């Protein structure tokens with residue numbers, strides 16, 4: 423079988439085209455198994471939340487998708503292409519989990535967002551359309567008035583908005599964001615929710631790592647909950663998430679018949 427299809431076959435057949443597909447993905451970090459057989463599919467236009475307690479493997483899972491974590495078993499496909507052969511990174515916008523680590527030469531807001539456009543700039547030369555895209559991305563997250571400011575002068579929420587503008591500058595079809603709401607003030611959360619709403623309305627596919635659904639809940643089509651590197655839940659967003667899912671609520675019914683599966687209520691504990 424040759425591999426020269428245009429990738430449209432599934433769509434033409436009426437099956438939603440998978441934009442992200444992980445099957446049986448395993449990863450070890452420092453000899454410790456962190457992903458222990460993850461299956462995850464995100465179809466075109468879907469907004470999927472990746473939930474789970476700290477350390478459950480959420481960041482490792484999204485970093486495996488973008489090739490920042492070596493995978494020891496399983497398969498990953500992006501837009502129907504095995505990740506190893508995937509080259510079209512301008513189609514993917516990635517917002518890493520924000521760390522507080524500072525240092526280095528402070529870049530300006532425009533410089534950071536422009537970096538996100540380089541994947542679209544032919545021969546690395548930014549043209550008028552590229553500068554316009556950078557400006558548009560800054561306007562989307564309402565940071566155009568801070569374009570010339572150094573990023574280290576920004577609040578946490580403003581910084582996050584700049585990282586999201588950087589991901590949007592390439593006008594990606596797929597957005598992957600790792601805890602975009604963490605450490606973000608309410609005003610910035612609202613800007614982010616609105617920005618995401620616009621992206622989704624424009625047809626973007628989104629995979630979001632979240633600690634709780636919060637203000638993004640109305641946008642989420644499906645939730646995948648990880649626990650200890652395994653998928654615990656894949657379906658409608660669980661109701662009891664976030665601070666209400668207390669460890670004490672985690673309960674495996676001892677009398678459940680074989681094959682019925684555990685009944686758990688503390689999905690994120």
Ligand SMILES: Nc1ncnc2c1ncn2[C@@H]1O[C@H](COP(=O)(O)OP(=O)(O)O)[C@@H](O)[C@H]1O
Pocket residue numbers: 451452454456474475476477478479480481482483
């Ligand atoms: N570079 C690394 N080396 C060793 N262990 C790591 C590394 N990165 C993450 N881990 C471990 O892998 C597990 C999953 O981490 P992570 O994917 O960051 O979880 P989450 O994003 O769900 O909080 C954690 O136990 C973490 O300590």
Ligand SMILES: [Mg+2]
Pocket residue numbers: 480481482519600
């Ligand atoms: Mg994480």
